[in-house]
Amino acid sequence: MADWSYCEYRIAGEPEELDRLFGIMQKVENAEGGPWLCDLMTEINREEAEDGRGQWSELKREEDCISFVFEGAGRTYIEEWDEVCDNFETLCPYFKGELWAYELAQKRENPEKGWFPDKYYLDMRYSEDEDDEAGSFRTIEDVYKRIEELTGTKISSEEDVEALRSALKEKNDDTFILIYEIEEIPRGGSSSHTLFPWGDMSDWEIEEVDDDDIPEETSEMTSMQSMFLLRGETTLDLSSFDTSKVVNMSLMFGYCSDLTTLDLSSFDTSKVVNMSGMFEGCSALSTLNLSSFDTSNVTNMREMFSDCTELTTLDLSSFDTSKVTDMEAMFVGCDSLKTVIMRNCSAATIKKIKSKLPEGVEIIQ
Numbered sequence: 001m002a003d004w005s006y007c008e009y010r011i012a013g014e015p016e017e018l019d020r021l022f023g024i025m026q027k028v029e030n031a032e033g034g035p036w037l038c039d040l041m042t043e044i045n046r047e048e049a050e051d052g053r054g055q056w057s058e059l060k061r062e063e064d065c066i067s068f069v070f071e072g073a074g075r076t077y078i079e080e081w082d083e084v085c086d087n088f089e090t091l092c093p094y095f096k097g098e099l100w101a102y103e104l105a106q107k108r109e110n111p112e113k114g115w116f117p118d119k120y121y122l123d124m125r126y127s128e129d130e131d132d133e134a135g136s137f138r139t140i141e142d143v144y145k146r147i148e149e150l151t152g153t154k155i156s157s158e159e160d161v162e163a164l165r166s167a168l169k170e171k172n173d174d175t176f177i178l179i180y181e182i183e184e185i186p187r188g189g190s191s192s193h194t195l196f197p198w199g200d201m202s203d204w205e206i207e208e209v210d211d212d213d214i215p216e217e218t219s220e221m222t223s224m225q226s227m228f229l230l231r232g233e234t235t236l237d238l239s240s241f242d243t244s245k246v247v248n249m250s251l252m253f254g255y256c257s258d259l260t261t262l263d264l265s266s267f268d269t270s271k272v273v274n275m276s277g278m279f280e281g282c283s284a285l286s287t288l289n290l291s292s293f294d295t296s297n298v299t300n301m302r303e304m305f306s307d308c309t310e311l312t313t314l315d316l317s318s319f320d321t322s323k324v325t326d327m328e329a330m331f332v333g334c335d336s337l338k339t340v341i342m343r344n345c346s347a348a349t350i351k352k353i354k355s356k357l358p359e360g361v362e363i364i365q
Contacts, residue, residue: 007097009056009081010115011066013090021084021091022061025068029059037072037080044087064113070095078106078185092187096136105136105180108187121180126151128172136182143179173352176325178299214238223248225274228256234284235261244268250300255281260310263289270294276302276326286310296320307333315341321349330356337361 011021028043029035035056042048054072070077078095085091096107096116105121118136120143125132133150137143144155153164161177168175215221219242228236229251236259243249249272253259259282269275275295279285280303288311295301301324305311311334319342321327330353331337340357341364342350354363 005054005072005077005097005099007070007072007077007095008116009066009068009070010094010110010113011081011085011091012064012094012110012113013085013088013092017088017090018061018066021088022059022066025056025059025066029056035059037070037077037084041080041084044084070097078108082187096182098134105182106185107182108185119182121182122146122178123180124150124177125175126168126177128174140179147177173348178325216240218242219245221246224252225249226251226254228252229254231256232258234258238264239266241267243272245271247271248274249278250274251277251280253279253282256285257281257283260284261287263287264293265289265291267292268294269298271297273297274300275304276300277306278304279308280304280306283307283309286312288314291315291318293318294320295324297323299323300326301330302326303329303332305331305334308337309333309335312336313339313341316353317341317343317345319345319349319353321352322346324352327352327356331358331361334358339364 011018024043025035025040028040031039033039037054037056054070054077056068056070059068060066070081078093081093081095085093092110094108094110094113094115096118098105098121107116107118109116118138120137120140121135122137122143123132123134124147133146135146137146144157144160147153147161147164148155151164151168153160155161155164161179165175165177168177214236218224221243222245224243224246225248231253233256246269249269253262254277262279262282262285269292272295275298279288285308288308293316295318298321301321304327305314306329314337335358337358338360339362340353342353343365345353345365350363350365357363
């Protein structure tokens with residue numbers, strides 16, 4: 001199952017409209033189904049909502065806004081809350097949210113209220129004896145100060161962070177330090193922009209694929225995030241795809257539960273940073289060709305093959321996990337997996353992959 005996003009919301013507008021929306025949210029919250037966004041959209045639009053897989057909590061009618069916490073599956077739900085507020089003349093949603101597994105940090109600030117002043121988000125694991133540390137900060141100096149407090153290492157620059165990151169990984173391969181610059185999303189803005197770890201392509205413009213059809217031209221694409229999410233085909237011919245500029249393939253084939261065969265031997269993945277959830281939920285997939293995969297720049301493989309229940313053999317001979325900082329639940333639910341081939345992999349990569357495999361899986365070197 002994909003990680004859920006976590007968002008703090010404030011909805012502002014005229015008092016009468018705030019009261020009306022608050023009343024509808026209370027009605028939905030107290031109904032049998034509970035506080036689900038899809039039920040709220042259905043109640044407002046008087047027709048069944050197609051999406052809205054998330055729920056709110058801590059609902060409050062404050063003096064100048066409605067406030068609540070919202071959690072959604074696998075992504076943030078900015079567009080859906082915009083749609084809710086579009087049914088009122090004056091209402092506008094503001095928020096701050098993170099989707100940890102997919103390196104996403106976003107906000108929409110109310111310039112008059114200043115509800116969400118933080119500009120940076122820190123996610124780090126600095127010791128095998130400590131839980132992950134995460135939090136938002138107003139300045140990069142505040143981020144450095146927090147890292148310094150946690151590790152006892154003097155931090156005053158990006159170079160200091162990189163040096164500490166390298167030193168920690170020499171002691172424990174599972175440590176990581178990720179710093180995100182929280183992206184501002186304007187009213188009507190897309191909810192699928194992806195941010196990368198501090199220092200890694202954070203100024204790239206990430207494109208969104210909305211069309212249900214397979215695109216004919218992909219040479220300029222930098223993101224294929226969720227491109228085939230929930231598609232119903234049993235196989236896909238992607239031999240014509242040019243992926244040479246793609247940096248994000250997270251959830252690219254997520255929950256393609258009818259997909260049985262997939263040949264990606266033509267893919268150029270040399271620039272890809274994020275492969276989290278790439279094949280997650282492909283429960284019928286039994287043949288997967290990744291023979292050309294260059295993963296030397298990938299930092300996130302979280303849940304990459306989770307719930308691929310029909311895979312029995314997986315050839316990862318081209319894999320390099322030297323930059324991977326998150327491999328959590330990479331093979332969870334791969335109940336049929338018996339063999340993983342890693343003939344050309346480094347000892348470090350084999351060790352990292354082995355630590356995430358289900359018990360009893362044979363590794364062929």
